[in-house]
Amino acid sequence: MAVHLLVTTTTPDRDSGAKLAGSAVAARLAATAQVTGPVASFFWHLGEQGEGEEWNVTFKTTGDRYAELEAHIIEQHPWSKPEVTAVELGRGSAEYLRWVEASTSSDS
Template identity: 40%
Template sequence: MADFIEVHVTAADRDEADRICTAAVTNRLAACAQVATQIRSTYRWEGEIQQSDEWLILMKTTGRRFAELSALIQDLHSYDVPEIVAIPITLGTPAYLEWISKETSPQ
């Protein structure tokens, strides 16, 4: 069985989030990509505390597709260092996990 992950990404605006989601699913790098909501982020960048409104993206995929997905996100993203983190999916229904596996398999 493939190792399943949920990839979290933040985007500068809704259009950027939608472009990333569409490209990820179109290229079979994610089975599902959801723009969850607008969030407020506080972080340190170049030595200063920053605050930004961002859009949170959640993508379901497999560990074997992470490198390609990460590269695609970086190509489409406006940030110098976008948030791209993977959280393991430790449990899921067999049918859902099989769907992720099928939808992220190269054709």
């Protein structure tokens, strides 16, 4: 049984989020991706507390494609050390999960 993941990152603006989303889907590393925002972010950076506006990018993929998707996000991201996190989906409709698998298959 395949592992299904929600992978997320944040970007400084909508355009860079859309570029990441589009390139990952075009490369079949993700079946789909959504860009939402802006969101207010509060964080520690370079030893100081910060605050800023970011855009969330959420990808749906499989465990088999995660390493390639992570590498793609890091390589294409405008920041040098971007957040890339993944959460395993415990459940989902069978047809949707099959679509995610088919859409990210390297055989397609």
